[in-house]
Amino acid sequence: MTSFGLLDTSIFVIYCVLVVGLGLWVSREKKGVKKDAKDYFLASKALPWWAVGASLIASNISAEQFIGMSGSGYAIGMGIASYEFMAALTLILVAMFFLPIYLHRGIYTMPQFLEQRFDKRVKTLMAVFWLIVFVFVNLTSILYLGALALENMMGVDFLWGVVGLAVFALVYSLYGGLKAVAWTDVIQVVFLIGGGLVTTYVAFQLLGEGSFVNGIKELAARAPEKFDMILEKGVHMIPDGKGGLKDAYIDLPGLGVLIGGLWVANLYYWGCNQYIIQRALASKSLDQAQKGLVFAGFLKLLLPLIIVIPGIICFVMVKDGMIPDIGKSDNAYPTLLNMVPAGVKGLAFAALVAAIVSSLASMMNSISSIFTLDIYKPYINKNASETHVVTVGRLTSVVALIIAGCIAPMLVGLDQAFQYIQEFTGFVSPGALAIFLAGFFYKRATSNGALAAAVGTFAFSLLFKFAFPEVPFMDRMAYVFLLCFALIVIFALIEKKPVNTGNVTYPKGLFKTTTAFKIGALLIVAILIFLYAIWW
Numbered sequence: 001m002t003s004f005g006l007l008d009t010s011i012f013v014i015y016c017v018l019v020v021g022l023g024l025w026v027s028r029e030k031k032g033v034k035k036d037a038k039d040y041f042l043a044s045k046a047l048p049w050w051a052v053g054a055s056l057i058a059s060n061i062s063a064e065q066f067i068g069m070s071g072s073g074y075a076i077g078m079g080i081a082s083y084e085f086m087a088a089l090t091l092i093l094v095a096m097f098f099l100p101i102y103l104h105r106g107i108y109t110m111p112q113f114l115e116q117r118f119d120k121r122v123k124t125l126m127a128v129f130w131l132i133v134f135v136f137v138n139l140t141s142i143l144y145l146g147a148l149a150l151e152n153m154m155g156v157d158f159l160w161g162v163v164g165l166a167v168f169a170l171v172y173s174l175y176g177g178l179k180a181v182a183w184t185d186v187i188q189v190v191f192l193i194g195g196g197l198v199t200t201y202v203a204f205q206l207l208g209e210g211s212f213v214n215g216i217k218e219l220a221a222r223a224p225e226k227f228d229m230i231l232e233k234g235v236h237m238i239p240d241g242k243g244g245l246k247d248a249y250i251d252l253p254g255l256g257v258l259i260g261g262l263w264v265a266n267l268y269y270w271g272c273n274q275y276i277i278q279r280a281l282a283s284k285s286l287d288q289a290q291k292g293l294v295f296a297g298f299l300k301l302l303l304p305l306i307i308v309i310p311g312i313i314c315f316v317m318v319k320d321g322m323i324p325d326i327g328k329s330d331n332a333y334p335t336l337l338n339m340v341p342a343g344v345k346g347l348a349f350a351a352l353v354a355a356i357v358s359s360l361a362s363m364m365n366s367i368s369s370i371f372t373l374d375i376y377k378p379y380i381n382k383n384a385s386e387t388h389v390v391t392v393g394r395l396t397s398v399v400a401l402i403i404a405g406c407i408a409p410m411l412v413g414l415d416q417a418f419q420y421i422q423e424f425t426g427f428v429s430p431g432a433l434a435i436f437l438a439g440f441f442y443k444r445a446t447s448n449g450a451l452a453a454a455v456g457t458f459a460f461s462l463l464f465k466f467a468f469p470e471v472p473f474m475d476r477m478a479y480v481f482l483l484c485f486a487l488i489v490i491f492a493l494i495e496k497k498p499v500n501t502g503n504v505t506y507p508k509g510l511f512k513t514t515t516a517f518k519i520g521a522l523l524i525v526a527i528l529i530f531l532y533a534i535w536w
Contacts, residue, residue: 004154008346015191015350019357020172023184027176036386040177040393041108041369043282051182052292055279056091057299058185059362061192061355063145065307071330073311076248077226078535081304082257083266085528088297090266092521095280095293098271100510101440103286110274111374117439117504118447120378125454126435127374129428130274131367137424138275139363139404144411146356153334154349162408165356166401173361174394177368178282181361188354193299195351196306202340203313207322215313222316229535230254253472258532261426261477268429272436275366287514294520301527310336360401367400368393426473430481431457438488443504449491453484460484 004012038044047055072080107113110130115123147161156164173180201212208215220227228235231252237245253260270276283289314332317323326335337348372393377384384392431453438445438453460480464471471479513521 004345004349005342007343008349011343011346012350012353015187015354016168018187019184019354020168022187023172023176023180026183027180037108037373037389037393039179040390041365041373042278043177043179043182045282046179046284047182047279047282047288047292048284049288049291049295051186052279052283052289053295053299054189055182055185055358055362056276056292056296057303058188058192058354058358059181059276059279060359061303061307062142062359063149063352063356064141065303066196066352066355067145067149067330067333069307070311070314070333070336071328073226073308074315074326074332075311075329076231076252077223077228077312078304078308079229079231079248079252079257081308082229082252082262084300084303084308085531086257086262087266087270088300088524089528090263090270091293091297091300092524093267094271094277095290095517096511096513096521097440098277098436099280099289099293100286101506102277102281103283103289104506104510108281109370109373110272110277111370114435114439114450118435118445118450122435122447122450122454123374124379125451126432127370129454130370131375133425133428134275134363134367134370135400135403136407139360139367139400140407140411142356142359142363143404143408146360147408148412149334149352149356152331153337153352158412159409162405165353165360166405168353169357169360169364170398170401173364174397177390177393178278178365181358181365182279182282184361185358188358189299191347191350191354192358193302193306193351195347195349195354196303198344199336199340199348199351200305200310200313202344203310203336206336206339207313207317219309219313219316222320223312226312226315227535229532230257250472251474253475256472256475256478261472261474261481264430264433264477264481265426265474268433268436272432274370275363278362278366278369287517290513290517291520294517294524297524298520301524301531307333364397364401368396371396426477427458427461429457430461430477431455431484434481434484434488438485439504441504442488442492443499444492444497445488446491446495446497448495449488452487452491456480456484456487 069080069083102113105113105116107116109127111123111127114126143162143165146165147156147158150156150161150165151158172184204212204215204219206215207218231249231254233249233254234247235249237247256262280289280292283292311329311332314323314326314336318325323335323339326332337345340348372389376392376396377389381388434453434457435450438450457480460483461476464476464479468476
């Protein structure tokens with residue numbers, strides 16, 4: 001358990017005051033003016049590129065990255081960083097090919113795109129699915145893992161951790177909506193990146209016995225096996241969470257990481273996920289949105305230094321007897337946090353809380369957007385005024401958080417809850433990505449084909465899980481994606497419906513990008529080639 005001194009407490013209090021203060025300040029309304037749906041759900045479409053990029057990263061990073069990926073760094077090494085590195089490349093593709101279509105259509109939510117391209121059945125089915133997953137899986141898991149991290153690292157009672165995180169997220173985000181979330185995310189990401197980098201710097205100093213440079217040299221010399229980006233079968237054995245060992249290849253299947261299922265997971269997450277893409281939809285323009293995604297891509301390249309390297313450092317310190325055995329791999333980050341000096345602890349703790357509450361606030365806003373705009377207004381109250389819609393959105397956020405807060409304590413008895421959550425999401429992402437890609441670029445794709453893919457993603461995933469358990473989870477996602485897309489093509493060929501060219505015809509030059517975007521994208525690609533070349 002980490003002990004806090006006056007300096008640590010002061011830093012954390014300053015962080016809290018800054019976030020709440022800015023959230024309330026940007027949420028204020030001009031006299032006589034009430035927020036409408038565009039203000040509340042899309043931040044008045046006024047976000048500049050740097051706010052878009054910062055909000056993307058703050059929403060993406062939560063307790064599971066700080067705790068879980070540091071633990072994976074301890075057990076596996078830099079191989080787990082492929083999730084971050086490949087995300088940087090994915091952000092470029094989403095900015096080039098997904099965002100222009102979304103912004104051209106002027107949508108507020110992902111289900112709205114599905115209705116425009118297919119029909120209300122597809123929209124409603126996916127909207128209901130997303131609400132179930134966002135509330136009962138994502139929001140609940142963020143609360144659970146966040147409260148668990150606070151309990152393990154600070155000794156905060158789990159239930160009080162759930163309540164505290166929920167109230168904190170509500171206080172600064174409920175009234176202002178996405179505008180409050182996005183602008184406070186700028187502060188959140190400063191603490192997240194700054195606190196994480198300081199913690200890593202101190203960890204290198206500890207390893208190098210006071211010297212940062214010596215720490216880097218010692219890490220490279222003592223754990224070369226932890227810097228394999230592409231894992232070989234049967235080489236890296238890690239704890240299975242049940243007292244035994246398993247081959248890490250089952251989680252990171254060699255070249256399959258670069259050319260297989262990780263593309264499915266990343267393209268779905270960054271390109272078809274309301275929770276993430278909503279920031280880009282709220283940008284001032286397509287150019288600003290694209291620059292924001294490139295900025296987020298550069299931050300993703302930096303994140304392994306913050307959330308993976310500390311785990312490897314902890315591994316070396318345990319291996320060389322500098323510290324006692326830490327037990328579970330996920331104890332790596334809390335162990336290091338307990339070793340850093342006063343002041344750094346407060347900053348690191350603020351970084352962790354920033355990651356958790358920004359994810360909570362973002363998820364709440366996405367839930368309220370989909371329920372209010374895709375379920376409530378079309379089916380429950382078609383004549384709802386703009387002010388009423390905003391009120392329903394706020395109530396939805398509160399109800400969703402209460403439901404998640406009640407469910408979160410029930411996850412305590414689960415073994416490796418986060419792994420189960422990841423696998424459940426992986427049942428859906430292949431079919432959802434197939435539907436969106438077909439909707440973008442396959443003119444003959446039909447509504448019935450999209451519905452078949454939505455059902456098929458579950459059926460095919462279950463088939464592979466139980467009939468072919470030896471197939472790595474990441475490879476399974478790739479196979480299911482191909483099968484779901486094949487279903488869409490088969491339905492198109494069978495139905496032979498006339499093509500509605502208006503749904504898939506785009507203005508000339510829609511996919512053109514600026515010189516600044518091209519330079520940023522090429523830099524990201526060059527850095528990735530360099531990293532994989534030296535750590536192959």
